[in-house]
Amino acid sequence: MTARKISGGARAEGTGQGGAKSVSAKDVAxxxxxxxxxxxxxxxxxxxxxxxxxRKVLExxxxxxxxxxxxxxxxxxxxxxxxxxxxAQLATPYRSAMVQALTGKLQAAGKVAMxxxxxxxxxxxxxxxxxxxxxxxxxxxxLSGMPDxxxxxxxxxxGQRLVLINRDDSLPGSIQLRVNDAQAARxxxxxxxxxxxxxxxxxxxxxxxxxxxARERSFLEEARTLGLDVQCERFGATGYASGLALGERLLVRxxxxxxxxxxxxxxxxxxxxAARQRFGLSIPADLSVIGFDDIPQAGWEAYQxxxxxxxxxxxxxxxVDWIARGxxxxxxxxxxxxATMRWRRSVRAGxxxxxxxxxx
Amino acid sequence: MTARKISGGARAEGTGQGGAKSVSAKDVAxxxxxxxxxxxxxxxxxxxxxxxxxRKVLExxxxxxxxxxxxxxxxxxxxxxxxxxxxAQLATPYRSAMVQALTGKLQAAGKVAMxxxxxxxxxxxxxxxxxxxxxxxxxxxxLSGMPDxxxxxxxxxxGQRLVLINRDDSLPGSIQLRVNDAQAARxxxxxxxxxxxxxxxxxxxxxxxxxxxARERSFLEEARTLGLDVQCERFGATGYASGLALGERLLVRxxxxxxxxxxxxxxxxxxxxAARQRFGLSIPADLSVIGFDDIPQAGWEAYQxxxxxxxxxxxxxxxVDWIARGxxxxxxxxxxxxATMRWRRSVRAGxxxxxxxxxx
DNA sequence: TGAAAGTTTGCACAGCCGTGCAAGCGGGAG
DNA sequence: CTCCCGCTTGCACGGCTGTGCAAACTTTCA
Numbered sequence: 001m002t003a004r005k006i007s008g009g010a011r012a013e014g015t016g017q018g019g020a021k022s023v024s025a026k027d028v029a030x031x032x033x034x035x036x037x038x039x040x041x042x043x044x045x046x047x048x049x050x051x052x053x054x055r056k057v058l059e060x061x062x063x064x065x066x067x068x069x070x071x072x073x074x075x076x077x078x079x080x081x082x083x084x085x086x087x088a089q090l091a092t093p094y095r096s097a098m099v100q101a102l103t104g105k106l107q108a109a110g111k112v113a114m115x116x117x118x119x120x121x122x123x124x125x126x127x128x129x130x131x132x133x134x135x136x137x138x139x140x141x142x143l144s145g146m147p148d149x150x151x152x153x154x155x156x157x158x159g160q161r162l163v164l165i166n167r168d169d170s171l172p173g174s175i176q177l178r179v180n181d182a183q184a185a186r187x188x189x190x191x192x193x194x195x196x197x198x199x200x201x202x203x204x205x206x207x208x209x210x211x212x213x214a215r216e217r218s219f220l221e222e223a224r225t226l227g228l229d230v231q232c233e234r235f236g237a238t239g240y241a242s243g244l245a246l247g248e249r250l251l252v253r254x255x256x257x258x259x260x261x262x263x264x265x266x267x268x269x270x271x272x273x274a275a276r277q278r279f280g281l282s283i284p285a286d287l288s289v290i291g292f293d294d295i296p297q298a299g300w301e302a303y304q305x306x307x308x309x310x311x312x313x314x315x316x317x318x319x320v321d322w323i324a325r326g327x328x329x330x331x332x333x334x335x336x337x338x339a340t341m342r343w344r345r346s347v348r349a350g351x352x353x354x355x356x357x358x359x360x
Numbered sequence: 361m362t363a364r365k366i367s368g369g370a371r372a373e374g375t376g377q378g379g380a381k382s383v384s385a386k387d388v389a390x391x392x393x394x395x396x397x398x399x400x401x402x403x404x405x406x407x408x409x410x411x412x413x414x415r416k417v418l419e420x421x422x423x424x425x426x427x428x429x430x431x432x433x434x435x436x437x438x439x440x441x442x443x444x445x446x447x448a449q450l451a452t453p454y455r456s457a458m459v460q461a462l463t464g465k466l467q468a469a470g471k472v473a474m475x476x477x478x479x480x481x482x483x484x485x486x487x488x489x490x491x492x493x494x495x496x497x498x499x500x501x502x503l504s505g506m507p508d509x510x511x512x513x514x515x516x517x518x519g520q521r522l523v524l525i526n527r528d529d530s531l532p533g534s535i536q537l538r539v540n541d542a543q544a545a546r547x548x549x550x551x552x553x554x555x556x557x558x559x560x561x562x563x564x565x566x567x568x569x570x571x572x573x574a575r576e577r578s579f580l581e582e583a584r585t586l587g588l589d590v591q592c593e594r595f596g597a598t599g600y601a602s603g604l605a606l607g608e609r610l611l612v613r614x615x616x617x618x619x620x621x622x623x624x625x626x627x628x629x630x631x632x633x634a635a636r637q638r639f640g641l642s643i644p645a646d647l648s649v650i651g652f653d654d655i656p657q658a659g660w661e662a663y664q665x666x667x668x669x670x671x672x673x674x675x676x677x678x679x680v681d682w683i684a685r686g687x688x689x690x691x692x693x694x695x696x697x698x699a700t701m702r703w704r705r706s707v708r709a710g711x712x713x714x715x716x717x718x719x720x
Numbered sequence: 721t722g723a724a725a726g727t728t729t730g731c732a733c734a735g736c737c738g739t740g741c742a743a744g745c746g747g748g749a750g
Numbered sequence: 751c752t753c754c755c756g757c758t759t760g761c762a763c764g765g766c767t768g769t770g771c772a773a774a775c776t777t778t779c780a
Contacts, residue, residue, distance in 0.1 A: 021438065022496060022518040024766060035730050040768055047769090050728060065514040067493040071431040071440065072766035075735045078381065080431065082495075085475075090463065096456035103450070103477040112491065114442075115473045117463040131472065133427040135442075136382060154425040158382040240660060273661035300600060301633035302662040384736060395760050400738055407739085410758060432736035435765045 023064045032060035043068050074136060078159070083111050083323060084132035086125065088118040088144035093266070093295035094310060095143065098165070101316035102141060109324045111138070118144055126151045133158055139323045142167060163319045168210040175322045175333040177315050181211050184308045184339050185218035188261045188290045191306070191341070194350045197259035197288050201231040203246040203271055204263040205238040212238070215263045215292060231257055243270015251279050258287055265291040265298045268305055272346070284348035294342050306346045308339040383424045392420035403428050434496060438519070443471050443683060444492035446485065448478040448504035453626070453655035454670060455503065461676035462501060469684045471498070478504055486511050493518055499683045502527060523679045528570040535682045535693040537675050541571050544668045544699050545578035548621045548650045551666070551701070554710050557619035557648050561591040563606040563631055564623040565598040572598070575623045575652060591617055603630015611639050618647055625651035625658045628665055632706070644708035654702050666706045668699040
């Protein structure tokens with residue numbers, strides 16, 4: 001296209017007209033009257049510089065507003081300090097909380113987070129990883145979707161490490177962080193039974209993310225093991241609106257459920273609202289509900305939803321720790337984390353007698 | 361510290377042991393049997409390469425999984441394609457929605473978003489901008505906090521453009537995006553009056569962000585102009601919990617308000633829950649509430665909150681458009697956007713007679 | 721005072737890319 | 751056959767940093 005010729009000569013004092021070149025170590029060296037290497041060493045911890053030179057350099061750097069160029073530094077070093085977060089549907093309570101935790105901890109570890117959004121259609125996880133590769137990210141954290149084996153291999157060959165959060169497959173040279181979805185789902189079932197509920201149901205979305213599937217399947221399987229029947233309804237995308245629709249579909253049935261396990265808190269909120277507003281039911285007297293994620297809204301007065309708390313901080317900490325540690329090679333690593341049950345008031349107190357938890 | 365010597369020689373075929381150098385244009389050139397310049401030109405639109413050479417290069421690049429290094433490219437070009445988003449409290453409905461919109465549109469414009477989190481204490485906006493500078497971001501979008509003039513000047517000198525979203529001050533060489541907070545607050549007041557409410561109140565947090573202050577002040581001033589008294593309560597951080605506390609404080613007063621303008625939807629939800637659960641009030645019969653932001657929860661069945669819809673898409677579009685346009689110089693630019701009223705069911709229908717909006 | 725040891729500094733190169741410039745190559749016209 | 755023109759291609763440089771190596775300088779010790 002347009003040639004965009006860069007005038008190498010005149011480094012005028014006036015604030016830049018267009019390109020506005022940023023100040024480099026050469027500029028600082030010139031002003032301080034030292035070599036460029038001296039500037040570089042001043043900003044390299046452990047390098048040998050005399051106090052006098054250091055002072056001159058820092059003074060000049062301050063006057064010019066110099067900041068070391070991490071991009072150029074990333075060329076020689078094998079690290080850029082960039083970590084890509086690949087995520088869809090960021091504006092969701094759980095996702096945004098996870099991203100907040102990750103960015104915070106990454107910063108504390110001296111890294112910086114780059115967000116790659118896969119909301120648009122198509123084969124976007126692959127595109128996202130290629131983008132991460134182009135910026136030579138030290139690692140990529142995958143929160144949504146799952147890369148093909150071939151793409152993962154491409155990352156591996158280019159020295160980009162992968163963090164898989166609640167993804168199914170294991171990949172070489174990557175760490176896999178998983179939450180105990182299956183066990184939690186079984187706990188939910190037990191909680192319902194202990195509360196005396198018998199007409200059980202599951203409400204979930206049509207999104208086939210590994211976590212949602214695991215929660216649904218475990219609940220169903222455990223029920224079948226115990227010889228119980230469970231009504232399962234699946235609808236739409238993961239979110240409040242789908243929860244509303246799911247509630248209507250379930251509660252209109254002849255054998256109306258008295259307990260619904262929702263694979264997500266957002267769905268649970270929708271189900272609760274449907275039960276109350278459209279069917280005049282009261283919770284937990286007429287209907288017990290359990291969700292998953294423990295998003296902020298689950299604790300709101302209007303819901304007081306019993307759910308499972310995602311170990312967001314621990315997950316983020318484990319991910320960042322593994323990224324910062326750097327060293328390890330090809331062996332895939334796996335970390336299991338536990339979502340703990342959070343009792344609130346959306347499950348009715350046990351009728352059978354025995355241990356009814358959490359009165360307050 | 362440790363010397364980290366990089367062995368320049370052996371480029372072994374085996375998957376890397378530690379550093380795992382990523383594949384460069386030189387590698388592709390070697391495999392394709394052409395010069396490195398040919399590789400570069402193949403990936404530069406509009407450059408002159410023969411079909412045959414291009415084919416060989418693309419083949420080799422594909423075999424090796426080559427991706428152009430945007431960091432190195434950023435050295436020669438004056439653009440890195442990186443845009444820094446400086447934000448605190450990302451895990452909040454409004455903020456995360458804004459970040460989602462920004463990242464999506466940035467990507468569509470061929471840029472990439474870098475998140476810099478200012479949740480930690482201290483003078484972090486300055487630190488965040490310095491970090492953005494170190495990565496030679498083309499622009500920085502400031503969603504939280506306000507940089508000192510001196511820091512803004514530093515960015516300006518280094519050719520980093522600034523986007524201020526709902527910030528007070530105007531700065532040279534930056535664009536300022538503002539929403540009509542003041543006008544909206546006046547509309548809220550009028551809506552209350554038209555509904556027949558007379559005991560007005562404002563609930564806000566102690567955070568002194570420009571938007572919140574503008575909403576509060578405009579409401580109060582307009583009321584004073586009309587000779588009306590308004591009870592104003594201020595408490596805690598911006599969020600649901602503060603809303604709950606604010607509701608309790610306001611509703612326990614001798615002259616109990618019959619209308620509360622909340623500077624944020626999260627606060628509004630808290631106030632509504634306090635009114636219902638702790639005081640047994642019904643909304644809007646006993647209490648009318650108006651919020652701000654139109655977060656997803658405002659549309660939930662349990663709230664049906666009348667509020668003001670933030671022009672998130674328009675804001676993000678305007679920001680990205682300005683960033684992508686690039687060209688313009690020192691003249692500060694300002695764009696005004698309008699938050700439009702979203703009628704739901706948290707304001708009682710007018711009693712006076714005349715124009716009562718939104719029946720359904 | 722002279723030599724040895726230690727510190728500091730500059731040079732030059734590597735890391736990766738884009739691109740101006742000139743040389744090479746092929747083809748068409750006279 | 752020769753000349754000219756257009757397209758390709760390689761060389762070399764610039765952009766910014768970190769760092770090994772050797773030279774210069776300072777300090778210490780005999």
